[in-house]
Amino acid sequence: MKNSKILLLMTLAALSISGCGLQNAAVVPTKTTPEKQVVEPVKTPEDTTKPVEEDKAPADEVAPYFQTKDITYNAPKKVDTQLVLAPYKSDMQTLNENEVKAYEGTPAKWEDLSAKYEFYDAGTIHKAPYDGWKLLVLDMDCEGPCMSASIFRFAWDQDNKKLVELEKLSSTDYAPTEMSAITNNADKKFEITGLTSPQTILLPDGSNSIELMTKDADFYHLFDKDWNPETPNEWGYVFVEPGKVAFVDPKVGNVYFSTQLIGCLFVKLPDGTLSTYGYDPKLLDAKYYQLINWTDKSQQTSLSDYYSVLQHGCGVGGSCYFVENVKKDDLVEAGKTGKGVVLYSPKNTAQLPADKDGNITGESGDEAQLVLNQSYNYYKQMGQYDSSDTKKPTLTYQEYLAEHPVLYWQDPFGRFSTFIRNDVKPAAECGKPVVYLYPQKTMDVSVKVNNVELTKTIPEYGRGWKVQANPDGEILNYADGLRYPYLFWEGKKDGGIDVTSGTVVAKSEVEKFLRTSLEKMGLNASESREFMDFWLPRMLAVDQPYIFVSFAGTEEFNKVAPLDIQPKPDTLIRVFMYYMPMNSRVSVPAQKLSSKPRRGFTVVEWGGTSSDGWQTR
Numbered sequence: 229m230k231n232s233k234i235l236l237l238m239t240l241a242a243l244s245i246s247g248c249g250l251q252n253a254a255v256v257p258t259k260t261t262p263e264k265q266v267v268e269p270v271k272t273p274e275d276t277t278k279p280v281e282e283d284k285a286p287a288d289e290v291a292p293y294f295q296t297k298d299i300t301y302n303a304p305k306k307v308d309t310q311l312v313l314a315p316y317k318s319d320m321q322t323l324n325e326n327e328v329k330a331y332e333g334t335p336a337k338w339e340d341l342s343a344k345y346e347f348y349d350a351g352t353i354h355k356a357p358y359d360g361w362k363l364l365v366l367d368m369d370c371e372g373p374c375m376s377a378s379i380f381r382f383a384w385d386q387d388n389k390k391l392v393e394l395e396k397l398s399s400t401d402y403a404p405t406e407m408s409a410i411t412n413n414a415d416k417k418f419e420i421t422g423l424t425s426p427q428t429i430l431l432p433d434g435s436n437s438i439e440l441m442t443k444d445a446d447f448y449h450l451f452d453k454d455w456n457p458e459t460p461n462e463w464g465y466v467f468v469e470p471g472k473v474a475f476v477d478p479k480v481g482n483v484y485f486s487t488q489l490i491g492c493l494f495v496k497l498p499d500g501t502l503s504t505y506g507y508d509p510k511l512l513d514a515k516y517y518q519l520i521n522w523t524d525k526s527q528q529t530s531l532s533d534y535y536s537v538l539q540h541g542c543g544v545g546g547s548c549y550f551v552e553n554v555k556k557d558d559l560v561e562a563g564k565t566g567k568g569v570v571l572y573s574p575k576n577t578a579q580l581p582a583d584k585d586g587n588i589t590g591e592s593g594d595e596a597q598l599v600l601n602q603s604y605n606y607y608k609q610m611g612q613y614d615s616s617d618t619k620k621p622t623l624t625y626q627e628y629l630a631e632h633p634v635l636y637w638q639d640p641f642g643r644f645s646t647f648i649r650n651d652v653k654p655a656a657e658c659g660k661p662v663v664y665l666y667p668q669k670t671m672d673v674s675v676k677v678n679n680v681e682l683t684k685t686i687p688e689y690g691r692g693w694k695v696q697a698n699p700d701g702e703i704l705n706y707a708d709g710l711r712y713p714y715l716f717w718e719g720k721k722d723g724g725i726d727v728t729s730g731t732v733v734a735k736s737e738v739e740k741f742l743r744t745s746l747e748k749m750g751l752n753a754s755e756s757r758e759f760m761d762f763w764l765p766r767m768l769a770v771d772q773p774y775i776f777v778s779f780a781g782t783e784e785f786n787k788v789a790p791l792d793i794q795p796k797p798d799t800l801i802r803v804f805m806y807y808m809p810m811n812s813r814v815s816v817p818a819q820k821l822s823s824k825p826r827r828g829f830t831v832v833e834w835g836g837t838s839s840d841g842w843q844t845r
Contacts, residue, residue, distance in 0.1 A: 294498070298420045299363060301351040304500040307364060309345050315389045317342075319409035327405045331798060331827030341406065344369065347382075350499035355420065358383040358392070363420070365499050370402045371824040372801060373749055373779035378402045379444035379501055381423070383415070394418050399444050402783065425495060425503035429483065432475050436640050438483075438493055438505040441548070445494075445504040474641060491645065492548035506548045507639060511569065511647075518565040522632065529632065531565065534647040549645040552636065558596040559636055559644075571647070572636040574600045579625050587771055596636070603648065604628050660762055661804070661835025663715040663791070664755065665697035668829060673697045676792040680719035687712060692792075701754075719789070727806055729819040730778030738767050738775060749779065749803050750823030751834065759834050763805065766838070772809035778819060780804040791831070798828025805836035 294301055313320065317338060325335040348365045366380040381397040384390070393414040403411065425443045430436075474485045474493055483505070486492040493505045511518070511531055519528045562573035576597040580590030582605055592598055604625055623631070635647040665673055676692040687693070687705040693715055696704040703712045733741045742764060746756040767775060782802040791800070801824055 296422060296498075298355045298422070299351045299353050301498045302349060304348040304350045304365065307347040307349045309342050309347055311386075312347050312364065312384065312391060313342055313345065313410070316391070316409045320406040323406040323409055328825075328827065333825065333827055344404065348500065353383060353420070355418075358385075358418070361385045363499060364391075365501065368402070368404075369820050369822045370781065370783065371404075371822060372781035372783075373803065373819060373821050374402075374781050374783065377444065377820065380411075381499070382410075383418070394420075397423050423497055423499060425497065426480065429477050429480065429495070429505060431507075431640050433640055436507065438507045440503060441492070441506045442504045444501045485641075486548070491551050491639065491643065504548075509549075509569075509637060509639070511565070511637065518567055518569075520563045520565055520571060520632075522563040523561055526630070526632075531647075533650055534635065549639070551643045552595070552599065552646055554596045554599070554636065554644050556638075556644075558594050562632060562635060569637065572638070572644070573632060573634060577629055579604075599646070600629075600634050603634050607633075661717060661833055662758070663717075664701055664713075664832040665695070665703055665715075666701055666826070666830040666832070667697045667699060670696065670698050671795070671829075674792075674794045675715060677717050677719065678790045678792055680789045682717055682719040684716075684718045686716040689717065727778050730776055730806075731819060732774055732776050732810060732813050734813070735768060735770070735773050735775055738777075739764055741777070742767075745777075745779065745821055746803075748821040748823060749781075750801055750826070751803065751832065755832060755834060763836055767807060770809040772811050774810040774813050776808040776810050778806045779821065780806070782824070785833075791833070793831060795829065797831040799824060799826050799830040801826070801830070801832045803832075803834045805834075807836070807838045809838075 320341065321335070321338060324341055328335050346367045348367065350363045350365050353359060353361050353363055362384040364382040364384045366382060368378040368380065370378050377399075379399045380403075381394045383392045383394060391410050393411045395411075395414040395416045396419050425440055427440050428437045431438065472485050473482050475483050477483055477495075480495050482496065484494045484496065486494060486504075491507065493507070495503045495505060497503065518531050520531060521528060556572075558575055559572035560575040562571050564570055574594070574596035576592075576594050577600060578597065580588050580592060580597070580601045582588050582590075582601070588598065588601055588605065590601075592601075607628065608622055631649055633649045636644045637647065638644055663675060665675075667673070672694070673696075674692055674694050682689055685693075687708055687710065690707060694706050695715075696706065698704075701713065703715065704710075705712060731741070739760070742760055743756065746759060751759065780803075782800055785802045785804050786800075791802075793800075
């Protein structure tokens with residue numbers, strides 16, 4: 229099958245969180261103690277000269293790019309980090325040394341410490357008080373996995389060795405401790421016209437708009453001589469890069485489509501950074517609920533009975549819908565909303581043959597038909613695992629069709645995305661988030677999971693866990709007097725993490741990929757082994773030859789299901805995986821994986837979920 233089957237799988241993942249979702253937790257208590265193109269700059273209203281073509285000078289030279297009243301932009305090129313940070317070397321080393329001393333750690337060598345900082349010369353400023361200074365873009369890796377980069381902008385006076393952070397033009401979600409040496413004199417007011425992504429961009433139709441999801445989502449490496457977007461790494465992925473031009477906005481210039489997997493759009497700012505935008509049709513917001521008038525005259529249905537890929541749940545979500553690879557000729561109008569929005573269903577509804585496990589064995593070149601059949605097989609498959617008192621009899625295929633289970637809507641760019649009925653979608657849950665506690669000495673600890681509806685915990689949760697934690701990771705639960713290797717929870721919550729980047733890896737390489745990724749993110753041998761023991765068999769059991777994998781990190785998962793731990797840990801590491809089976813390798817925005825050093829009282833948590841019915845594996 230083609231890519232739409234993949235996207236269908238994402239659609240089918242109801243992903244109502246469970247911070248976990250493992251029905252039989254393995255916690256055993258014991259009695260023991262698109263298309264690539266060169267992006268041309270677009271002249272803004274403030275431009276004083278016309279854009280010029282990219283200079284063909286050697287990559288190590290800074291060629292004129294284009295000019296505005298505030299700045300002359302270069303083709304961004306790397307600057308020697310040692311040169312930029314030389315005046316701050318002593319202070320940065322001292323800050324790093326003081327931090328790690330508190331945890332009896334070893335300070336980083338200056339070469340390793342400064343290696344985290346990648347500065348790019350983006351142009352020359354022509355605005356007081358930094359007239360003649362360089363505009364530097366700092367591209368920082370976050371600690372642990374993250375969905376976007378940390379971008380900081382600085383004014384740099386190379387001659388006088390001065391560096392000033394331009395706070396209003398920087399991302400401030402993550403900054404290492406030693407960075408305060410170069411940000412303590414930040415300018416909180418200075419701005420450069422054209423380097424601020426607007427919150428909303430009106431579409432050419434004049435009635436719809438796209439909303440800013442992530443400013444400075446990544447740094448576009450078009451002009452980096454070490455960067456070649458034609459050469460993927462060992463896992464076959466590439467970094468964020470715009471696709472074709474979607475439309476041209478009079479203020480920001482070109483607005484680009486993303487890769488084929490997601491419906492995001494990108495705006496490239498003149499200093500080489502990208503901002504991500506999403507289009508929300510507003511069809512499923514409570515205040516926009518509408519009745520569907522069906523073409524077949526069946527009883528009206530409210531759109532509140534459907535969910536969209538915009539609303540995954542399980543802490544996983546997104547403002548970017550997933551684009552289905554369907555043709556309009558293979559769809560038929562199913563109905564209209566009260567506001568006249570046309571909804572479509574597959575034209576060809578014939579049932580394709582499937583094997584005993586529900587895998588489709590029939591052939592079809594009709595993607596919409598494949599999506600419909602796949603949805604029914606997942607519906608039947610997942611229904612076998614519904615042990616609730618409210619379980620309903622399984623619908624026949626014809627009964628399933630009568631429920632209008634799969635609908636398509638068309639975005640302003642002519643692409644299609646999917647709605648699925650809530651009462652026929654397969655249940656999808658998060659898989660086994662577990663919490664490890666590693667204090668430096670035996671101590672009492674309380675742990676609470678906030679902002680979620682807990683449905684299952686091991687041990688019993690009560691009003692929170694009150695335990696005795698030991699340096700070797702063993703946990704004594706005071707409520708039952710038993711010892712546990714970790715704490716386990718599951719619950720429900722709407723989505724909050726935008727899945728917009730990751731890696732597409734061949735199934736034959738999944739084991740190697742997971743081992744490498746878990747090591748990069750800082751899981752130790754025992755944690756990695758338990759992660760692999762649970763997830764690897766389920767991932768290898770899928771039929772598709774490729775798997776899209778994305779990791780949410782500590783900062784992102786804290787926004788969805790924050791942990792309240794007392795005493796507060798010195799180090800918190802949270803790793804949450806999402807994976808989606810695929811039939812072909814596609815280009816997706818790459819994800820940066822890194823680790824956080826374990827200092828002092830450390831808490832580690834891992835979990836995951838999938839668009840696939842992993843509970844049946």
